[in-house]
Amino acid sequence: MSAMMLGGSRKISQLPPPVVEFLAEMMEKRYWFLVGDAPGADSFFQKVLHSAGYPRVVVFTSVGQARANAGQWEERYIDSGLKSQSAAKHTVKDRIMVSKADEGLMVWDGSSPGTLANVIDLFEAEKSSRIWTPDDDLLWTVDSPSHLEGLRCRFPEAASEAQKRLATYRRRISKSLPVAQSGLFDDEGLASA
Incomplete structure (x- = not known):
């Protein structure tokens, strides 16, 4: 059973046709979508999935x-353990989504470091x-070091900020921030959703 993380920039005002076409292909393959x-x-991915009557989605x-x-x-609340409403709170959620997904599909505005952090x-x-x-x-497709390096070279400022966010998250984890949540999204939960 395959799960795909969907994500992208908040500035996106619609899903581009190549993304909608690819999403339709993945629906035909009965993927689970984590959004x-x-x-x-996020909202536009949800609208397309809802319009298709697609049930295999977890928000x-x-x-x-x-x-x-x-x-x-189905909704999954990820408690970051942070009081701040900053991007760091959402970074924890994104890292959990990455851990549960088999692959990702991102719609990027070319500047959002959060989206690029997910790809990295x-x-x-x-x-x-x-x-x-x-x-x-x-x-x-980003599935080789050269593909990732190409993105980093084309968008150096976003890549630098994305790496900083990932490093900050990893430092917090190493200090035992309570983000590991047992039973969060096991295979049984996928099958029954």
């Missing part, structure tokens, strides 16, 4: 009740991802 609850790409949130859940799918984290976990970038309107 966040933020405005922008992840780090703010209690999901801000968006178009299909009234997926790659470092030996999981491929596909990323759409606005400068060429193509869906790129």
Whole structure:
């Protein structure tokens, strides 16, 4: 059973056609989709999945009740252990989503470090991802060091900030921040959702 993390920039105002086409292919293959609850790409992924009547979706949130859940799918609350409402709170949720996914699909505005951090984290976990970038309107596969390096070279500022966010998260984990949640999303939960 395959699970795909969906994500992207908050500034995205619609899903590009190459992304919608790829998403449709994955629905035909009966993938599970793990999606966040933020405005922008997350909300548009949800709208497409809901319009298709697709049931195999889990919405992840780090703010209690999901801000968006178009299909009234199962929700998973990820407690970051942080009091701050900063991006760090959502970073914990994203890292959990990466750990539960087999691969990723991202829609990027070319500047959001959070989206690029997800691609880097997926790659470092030996999981491929596909990323759409606005400068060429193509869906790129990131599954080799040269693919990732190409993104880093094209978008150095976002890549630097993405690496900083991942490093900060890893430092927090090494200090035993309570983010590991047993039974969060095991195979049984996937099968029954």
